[in-house]
Amino acid sequence: MAAVTALGLLSQGAAWAKGTQELIVEQAARLNIELNEQEAAVLRRTLPIIGRRYLREMDSTPLLKATMEGLKEYDAALAGIKKTAKDEDAEAPEVTPSEYRRIALALNKGLNTLDAHSAYMDPNSYKELKIRISGKFAGLGLEVTMDDGLVKVIAPIDDTPAQRAGMQTGDKISHVDGTPIKGMTLREAVSRMRGLVGTTIRLTVLREEVTDPFEVLIVRDVIRVPAVRHRVEADYGYIRISGFSQRTEQGLRTAMTKIDDALGGNSLGLIVDLRNNPGGLLRQAIRVSDVFLDEGTIVSVRGRLEEDNDLFRASDGDLATGKTVIILVNEGTASAAEIVAGALQENHRAIVVGYRSFGKGSVQTIFSMGDSGALRLTTALYYTPSGRTIQAWGILPDLLIESDGKKSGRREEELKGALSRGEATPHVIGPRATIRGERCNQLLAKPMDDHDLACAVALLRAGSLDRLEHLASSVAGSQQDASRKE
Structure with a gap:
């Protein structure tokens, strides 16, 4: 690899705004780290953006030092692979990574x-992101x-096409157009399955x-x-929102219209399921919230720069016309989904x-860098209508379902590099009541396997939290009386 430039470590407190060339100086050469043209271009483009737009003013040294370490680790790992093959008298594996792989791994270590949540996306990763945001792609139609x-x-x-071709849940794909899947990452396999509309793919299926x-x-x-799915029950509508893509608000409006047409005045309300919703587009979260509101603040966004600050208010027009709305959340409800719930x-x-x-509770801005990919950078935090941060606090439900003690996933504060809560939040809202999931099923004529949903349905039919607590207490009391009689 030809050495074309070098990455410099800035001294403590050095200004970012002095220009990219001053960031790319003698340290890498001194440490014998070389960069190719693409890698140098990525650094020249990303470093000024980070310095100018990141959420907080920061010293560049830790980021640049970690990036340097990432480059050295990558080179050492690659050398180790080749040495192992040589020691075993085997043919060295052909290592043909993306031309951006080395700098992507190193820069993401720095970020x-x-x-x-800040990250550099190489061109392929950026392409995948745009496909996810659009809510459509050219492919087969498989969740894998x-x-x-x-x-x-x-x-x-x-x-x-996949469903029409007879693909079934549990099928395993071993080859794509005769090429073995073994050794591929999931992303590589999915990339091979996607292609131009109208082209044919041959899958080997077990x-x-x-x-x-x-x-x-x-x-x-x-x-x-579809980011939105729905079903109509006897006395309520159920809406599942799995993410916030460009089509989510329209999908929600369509679902609500169909539910209203089916139930009319016989509906007790809506259950909107945001469990395990990882978020998505901020604007879509705002529009989804606005579907249910006539007035009031939806969310405020505050960053380091004036251009990153904003306040979003609801416009007139509650599509649910005042009917009861229950939001289901869990530890997998994140980001844009938390904006809606809050x-x-x-x-x-x-x-x-x-x-x-x-x-x-952080906002990421995507900075496109043309054919060099894109930078996803944390530029702001968002706040609920009362002004409280969600960062590392989350949304506490009004009705807290008592956990069975099983840990089902990490929260923000447990992630490596997570932003701190930053401020005390003495006025955290909720919970107003707690209940065990199995208790909710005792209030329903037909029990459900999904205890969380059972609690939402029981609450909807009870009409209020107070009434639900009263009913649950009555059932518990009746069971205790029955036990004593036995």
Whole structure:
């Protein structure tokens, strides 16, 4: 690799604004670290953005030092792979990483000294992000994961080429167009399955009840991934929002219209399920909140620069026309989903049910760098209508479902590099009541496997938290009386 430039470590408190060339100086050469043209270009573009736009003023030294360490670690690991192959008298594996892989790993090690969510995305990663945001892509229509080195089908998406071709939950894909999946990452395998609309792909499939592998031919098409799903029950509507892409608000409006057409005046209200929703677009979270509000503040955003500060208010027009709204949350409810839960809770428009949410209260801005990918940088924090931060605190539900003690996932404060809570929040809202999940099922004529949803339904039918607590106490008392009689 030809040495074209070098990365310099700035002294304590050195200003970022002196220009990119002063950041790329003699230290890398002194430490014998070389950068190619693409890597140097990435650093020249990212470092000034970080210095100018990051959430807080910061010393550049830890970031640059960690980036340097990342470069050295990458080179050492690569040398180790080649040495192992040589020592074993084997053919050295052909290492042909993306031209951005080395700088991506190194720069992300540096960015992790800032917080858990800032990151550099190489061109392929940036392309994947844009596909996720758009809510549509050209592919097959499969939800997949990796299982023992093969791609395993979680589920085919309804009305997609994969479903029409007969793909089933549990199928395992071993080859794509004759190329083995073994050795690929999930991202690499998914990338191979995507392609131009109208082109045909050949999958080799293993199915549990079929003795031999078989091939499936599928013609790629535009896949629209619904961020909103709904169903109509006898006396309420259930809406599941799995993420906030460009199509979420419209999907919500469509779902609510269909529920209203089906139930009319017979609806007790809506249950909006935000569990395990990782977030997404800030603007979509604001629009989704506004669907249920006639007035009031939705969220405020505050950053280091004036241009990063904003206050978002609701416009007139509650599509639910005042009907009861219950929001389901858990520790997987994050970011944009927490904005919605907090806005509706503090505007007294919804009752939040479940567990303390994830606590991601930071805003990331995407800075495109053309053919060099993009920088996702934390530029602000968001605050609920009352002015409290969600960062590392999360949203506390009005009705807290007592945990069974099983830990189902990490929260923001447990992430490496997570931003601190930053300020005391003495006026944290909730919980107003607690209940055990199995107790909710005792209040329903037809028990549910999903205890959280059972609590939401029981609350909706009870009409208020006070009434739910009264009913739950009555059931508990009746059971105690029955036990004494026995």
